[in-house]
Amino acid sequence: MDSTVADTSAEGIAADLALAIHEHRLPPATKLSEDEVGEVYGVSRTVVRAALQRLSHERLVDLKRNRGAYVAQPGVREAREVFEARALLEPRTARSAAERITPADLALLQRHIDEEHNALAKGEPGRALYLSGRFHVEIARIADQDTIADFIGQLVARSSLVIAVYWQRRGALCESHAHHALLQAMAAHDGALAEELMKAHLLDLLTSLDLRNRVSPPGSLREALGT
Amino acid sequence: MDSTVADTSAEGIAADLALAIHEHRLPPATKLSEDEVGEVYGVSRTVVRAALQRLSHERLVDLKRNRGAYVAQPGVREAREVFEARALLEPRTARSAAERITPADLALLQRHIDEEHNALAKGEPGRALYLSGRFHVEIARIADQDTIADFIGQLVARSSLVIAVYWQRRGALCESHAHHALLQAMAAHDGALAEELMKAHLLDLLTSLDLRNRVSPPGSLREALGT
DNA sequence: GCATTCATCATCGTATACAATTTTGTTCTG
DNA sequence: CAGAACAAAATTGTATACGATGATGAATGC
Numbered sequence: 001m002d003s004t005v006a007d008t009s010a011e012g013i014a015a016d017l018a019l020a021i022h023e024h025r026l027p028p029a030t031k032l033s034e035d036e037v038g039e040v041y042g043v044s045r046t047v048v049r050a051a052l053q054r055l056s057h058e059r060l061v062d063l064k065r066n067r068g069a070y071v072a073q074p075g076v077r078e079a080r081e082v083f084e085a086r087a088l089l090e091p092r093t094a095r096s097a098a099e100r101i102t103p104a105d106l107a108l109l110q111r112h113i114d115e116e117h118n119a120l121a122k123g124e125p126g127r128a129l130y131l132s133g134r135f136h137v138e139i140a141r142i143a144d145q146d147t148i149a150d151f152i153g154q155l156v157a158r159s160s161l162v163i164a165v166y167w168q169r170r171g172a173l174c175e176s177h178a179h180h181a182l183l184q185a186m187a188a189h190d191g192a193l194a195e196e197l198m199k200a201h202l203l204d205l206l207t208s209l210d211l212r213n214r215v216s217p218p219g220s221l222r223e224a225l226g227t
Numbered sequence: 228m229d230s231t232v233a234d235t236s237a238e239g240i241a242a243d244l245a246l247a248i249h250e251h252r253l254p255p256a257t258k259l260s261e262d263e264v265g266e267v268y269g270v271s272r273t274v275v276r277a278a279l280q281r282l283s284h285e286r287l288v289d290l291k292r293n294r295g296a297y298v299a300q301p302g303v304r305e306a307r308e309v310f311e312a313r314a315l316l317e318p319r320t321a322r323s324a325a326e327r328i329t330p331a332d333l334a335l336l337q338r339h340i341d342e343e344h345n346a347l348a349k350g351e352p353g354r355a356l357y358l359s360g361r362f363h364v365e366i367a368r369i370a371d372q373d374t375i376a377d378f379i380g381q382l383v384a385r386s387s388l389v390i391a392v393y394w395q396r397r398g399a400l401c402e403s404h405a406h407h408a409l410l411q412a413m414a415a416h417d418g419a420l421a422e423e424l425m426k427a428h429l430l431d432l433l434t435s436l437d438l439r440n441r442v443s444p445p446g447s448l449r450e451a452l453g454t
Numbered sequence: 455g456c457a458t459t460c461a462t463c464a465t466c467g468t469a470t471a472c473a474a475t476t477t478t479g480t481t482c483t484g
Numbered sequence: 485c486a487g488a489a490c491a492a493a494a495t496t497g498t499a500t501a502c503g504a505t506g507a508t509g510a511a512t513g514c
Contacts, residue, residue, distance in 0.1 A: 043468080043469090044468060044469045044470075045469085045470090046467085046468055046469065046470090047467085047468070047469090065475090066474080066475050066476060067475090067476065067477090068476095
């Protein structure tokens with residue numbers, strides 16, 4: 001009855017829930033009852049609370065006092081702000097990354113793109129979305145900026161929530177082209193181009209959203225994580 | 228024997244500890260024992276743990292498994308990264324703020340600068356440092372970017388730790404000039420100038436650091452918060 | 455005399471119990 | 485039948501108890 005996840009620490013559970021949210025297995029507004037999560041992972045409410053508090057701080061869950069934890073539902077303002085923050089952080093970071101990228105890094109990014117393709121082919125769009133987000137974080141890591149990478153990681157996860165709520169191009173989440181072009185620019189150590197491509201990529205993402213509050217129905221915790 | 232703080236929720240305690248850290252009343256490496264903090268605020272370890280976890284996530288305290296919580300001591304790498312992240316976020320945000328600032332906002336910022344002066348005059352450099360940090364956060368709020376304001380708030384607090392460890396210009400923390408110049412540029416709605424001034428200001432801060440690990444001795448919790 | 459080992463102690467990690475709050479369902483009244 | 489008031493249930497907030505882990509210091513062997 002327990003989850004298949006080995007790490008039942010607060011961080012492990014938080015990471016697993018974050019992944020489920022990121023992959024859209026736990027849609028916005030899903031209630032995360034402490035008892036229920038505790039049963040799923042086989043731990044007491046104490047550690048579940050720690051995990052939920054962590055996710056709340058990352059703005060992935062909304063913690064309502066005396067009323068429980070829910071997967072966050074970013075509003076239009078937050079949706080815009082998240083992408084505006086990314087627009088400040090990522091283009092310049094992509095430039096840095098392009099200037100210092102190594103062959104090993106290039107291979108890693110290529111592998112990321114391939115996995116993303118495979119996930120899409122296997123009909124796992126949530127997984128593909130997650131991998132596509134990791135691509136952005138990986139770039140910050142290549143730029144040797146762990147602090148910025150952390151921020152981007154948070155923003156990418158929140159972007160996934162935004163996409164869950166406001167995405168309009170149903171089915172077609174074809175970021176691969178943009179990522180491939182970025183990879184090319186970085187392989188050529190063309191920092192200026194990488195910066196421009198990243199800027200355009202983020203703008204493209206933002207304009208693909210329909211910010212007139214389209215809401216998807218909340219899901220079930222047990223359904224998403226397996227009984 | 229309890230603290231004078233009214234709000235004994237986890238968030239309230241976290242905020243109070245964050246303030247103490249920001250104002251250098253709790254220097255880096257100070258041990259924050261769960262029992263001790265609990266006694267100071269008159270709550271059980273449960274709520275203290277929640278507060279410490281929150282601060283840990285903000286990188287203000289270092290949570291060592293089975294060994295306790297300590298006020299963080301940023302290394303040289305983190306010190307550099309924090310200011311590099313600020314350099315990406317703040318100049319453009321200052322430009323936005325300059326373009327949309329209102330007379331009420333200007334008055335608020337002026338009041339901030341005055342309070343900062345007063346604190347310095349009263350021999351409360353920690354308080355002045357905190358207020359100077361709030362000035363930066365306030366700019367992001369004026370730019371109407373709450374998400375970025377959150378990030379800057381975190382970075383400013385971490386900057387305070389960096390300053391506690393690496394500041395070399397002993398005594399002279401004369402940011403007021405830079406802040407005054409920024410205020411002037413914003414009053415004139417000169418976004419380009421505000422952006423440049425902010426960039427220079429951050430660079431100035433960074434170059435004022437001596438990144439050859441100078442460490443101040445850890446302090447006492449009770450001493451800092453009053454028995 | 456110094457290093458190593460082991461016992462003791464302090465502190466943290468987790469579970470559980472109970473109190474407080476909210477929600478829900480029922481009943482009564484207009 | 486609609487609405488309000490109340491009672492019951494469910495859920496979260498907090499405290500406490502106990503087990504686990506790492507630090508400290510004394511005793512032992514070399």
